[in-house]
Amino acid sequence: MLDYLRLEVRRTLRDTGFVIGGIAMPVMMYLLFTNLGGGDDGEWKTASMVGMAAYGAVGSALNTGGGVAEDKVIGWLRQLRVTPMTPREVVLGRALTGSVTVLPAITAVLAAGGLVNGVRMDVWQWAAIAVLLWLGSIPFTLLGLGNGYRLTAQTTGVANMVCNLGLSVIGGLWFPLALFPGWLRSLSAYTPTNRFAQLGVSVADGHAPGLGAMAVLTAWLLAFGSYAVFSYRRSARTV
Amino acid sequence: MSFTGAVKSFGDVRAVAGVNLEIARGETVALLGRNGAGKSTTISLLLGLNEPDEGSVALFGGPPETAVRAGKVGAMLQETRPVPRVTVQELISFVAGRYPAPLPVPDALELAGIAELAGRRVDRLSGGQGQRVRFAMALAGNPALIVLDEPTAALDVEARHAFWESMRAYARRGHTVLFSTHYLEEADAHADRIVVIDHGRIVADGTGEQLKRSVGGNLVSFDLAGRGTEGLTLLPGVVSVEVRGDRARLRTDDSDATVIALAEQGAIRGLEVVPASLDEAFMALTSSAPSDVLETV
Numbered sequence: 001m002l003d004y005l006r007l008e009v010r011r012t013l014r015d016t017g018f019v020i021g022g023i024a025m026p027v028m029m030y031l032l033f034t035n036l037g038g039g040d041d042g043e044w045k046t047a048s049m050v051g052m053a054a055y056g057a058v059g060s061a062l063n064t065g066g067g068v069a070e071d072k073v074i075g076w077l078r079q080l081r082v083t084p085m086t087p088r089e090v091v092l093g094r095a096l097t098g099s100v101t102v103l104p105a106i107t108a109v110l111a112a113g114g115l116v117n118g119v120r121m122d123v124w125q126w127a128a129i130a131v132l133l134w135l136g137s138i139p140f141t142l143l144g145l146g147n148g149y150r151l152t153a154q155t156t157g158v159a160n161m162v163c164n165l166g167l168s169v170i171g172g173l174w175f176p177l178a179l180f181p182g183w184l185r186s187l188s189a190y191t192p193t194n195r196f197a198q199l200g201v202s203v204a205d206g207h208a209p210g211l212g213a214m215a216v217l218t219a220w221l222l223a224f225g226s227y228a229v230f231s232y233r234r235s236a237r238t239v
Numbered sequence: 240m241s242f243t244g245a246v247k248s249f250g251d252v253r254a255v256a257g258v259n260l261e262i263a264r265g266e267t268v269a270l271l272g273r274n275g276a277g278k279s280t281t282i283s284l285l286l287g288l289n290e291p292d293e294g295s296v297a298l299f300g301g302p303p304e305t306a307v308r309a310g311k312v313g314a315m316l317q318e319t320r321p322v323p324r325v326t327v328q329e330l331i332s333f334v335a336g337r338y339p340a341p342l343p344v345p346d347a348l349e350l351a352g353i354a355e356l357a358g359r360r361v362d363r364l365s366g367g368q369g370q371r372v373r374f375a376m377a378l379a380g381n382p383a384l385i386v387l388d389e390p391t392a393a394l395d396v397e398a399r400h401a402f403w404e405s406m407r408a409y410a411r412r413g414h415t416v417l418f419s420t421h422y423l424e425e426a427d428a429h430a431d432r433i434v435v436i437d438h439g440r441i442v443a444d445g446t447g448e449q450l451k452r453s454v455g456g457n458l459v460s461f462d463l464a465g466r467g468t469e470g471l472t473l474l475p476g477v478v479s480v481e482v483r484g485d486r487a488r489l490r491t492d493d494s495d496a497t498v499i500a501l502a503e504q505g506a507i508r509g510l511e512v513v514p515a516s517l518d519e520a521f522m523a524l525t526s527s528a529p530s531d532v533l534e535t536v
Binding site for chain 1: 286287288307308309310312313314316318319320321322323324325329330333334336337338339376380
């Protein structure tokens with residue numbers, strides 16, 4: 001299965017669309033959003049860094065689903081079914097691929113924060129943010145897989161984009177929640193993206209993520225996980 | 240491998256309608272049929288990609304899935320497109336690595352005739368080259384059985400020739416090969432045995448020779464040399480008459496009687512008696528409506 005992981009990670013990283021959309025875009029947006037109009041707000045530079053790293057991670061995680069949809073269309077999943085690999089190994093390998101391919105986006109945005117925007121934190125905070133964002137991206141990988149197994153390649157692309165942009169904006173990854181009207185702010189608290197970014201923001205503030213964040217994320221993990229399993233089961237017969 | 244009364248329907252269509260078939264180790268078998276005859280469905284049942292609605296399919300004495308998991312089977316499927324963003328070498332190494340006792344990757348590439356393409360990206364190859372990559376995927380694991388679903392569809396003559404060379408080289412190693420095709424010549428030239436499938440049923444099973452003989456009949460042809468064609472259908476044994484240019488071609492089930500009758504009329508210029516071709520055998524076997532008789536030759 002490690003071979004499969006290696007093969008799929010390679011294929012993802014060779015995808016120009018992924019490199020631009022999943023890694024370069026969040027970095028550029030981060031630098032743009034934090035340096036327009038003076039840009040001396042240190043707190044916003046840190047918060048936006050976490051938000052954009054989260055946004056990049058969500059995009060990369062969802063992208064895994066796009067890969068699945070593509071593999072379904074070209075018959076690669078069918079071809080894998082006539083090799084000794086079990087279906088379970090294939091799905092697991094794909095999920096792991098998602099968890100590896102979120103790393104470049106997270107690393108790149110954090111690097112831009114530290115090196116370009118001069119964000120200063122303790123070493124443990126950097127490490128903890130990276131690890132939390134990495135683990136916290138798992139629900140989004142599952143959401144992507146659910147879309148990929150369930151939908152056609154084209155609709156998966158659209159569904160992923162809608163999920164990515166919608167959840168990112170409403171979750172406050174792009175703009176601070178303070179700019180939102182009250183009702184949207186309360187809605188935002190229930191989005192997986194908002195709670196996902198909170199994992200990193202609380203560490204940047206020097207304390208552990210709150211129970212609320214963990215609870216909401218766990219609920220989404222279960223929901224997206226079931227969606228992925230359900231979609232996979234449904235498609236397994238037709239792949 | 241064996242099929243016992245396997246049936247598979249999609250909606251109202253019975254794609255495979257009760258197939259009984261056994262293939263022994265080391266055989267090279269062609270599954271011959273028109274488009275839509277049920278070849279691909281038969282293959283998907285064999286590979287465990289679909290399950291029969293009725294009857295059973297056994298591969299190496301067990302369910303197909305078990306044989307596939309054990310690495311005993313390699314397959315070249317129809318309607319697959321190249322995997323994007325991997326090189327030939329990466330792809331074949333990956334597939335080979337899934338099997339317990341694979342061929343060394345250079346050998347697999349050599350056998351499939353793509354050694355010089357190892358570093359190229361699979362999605363940037365020509366159609367023929369891509370087809371050979373898919374063949375390499377089927378044989379990379381050195382499986383005891385390879386199944387090729389219309390392996391030469393969309394190949395030009397030269398590529399087709401090269402492909403069969405590779406296939407034979409693999410079969411010579413003592414492997415079982417099952418391929419489907421709608422090209423008669425391919426089945427006749429490259430298989431030890433031909434299984435003709437039509438309307439989801441096996442209508443004939445044997446060597447090319449046996450198939451030709453089973454349809455029976457010979458083709459008697461001669462130069463008309465200006466004489467008319469009237470009365471030819473009434474000659475003894477004649478089943479059908481066809482005129483091409485100045486030559487009459489009589490299909491007959493008693494060529495001796497036909498020739499004698501022709502000789503009496505003095506119509507023996509350029510007279511030729513040949514057995515019916517495989518083409519004609521195939522036409523005769525598959526043109527009828529689905530019959531309930533399972534004919535085994």
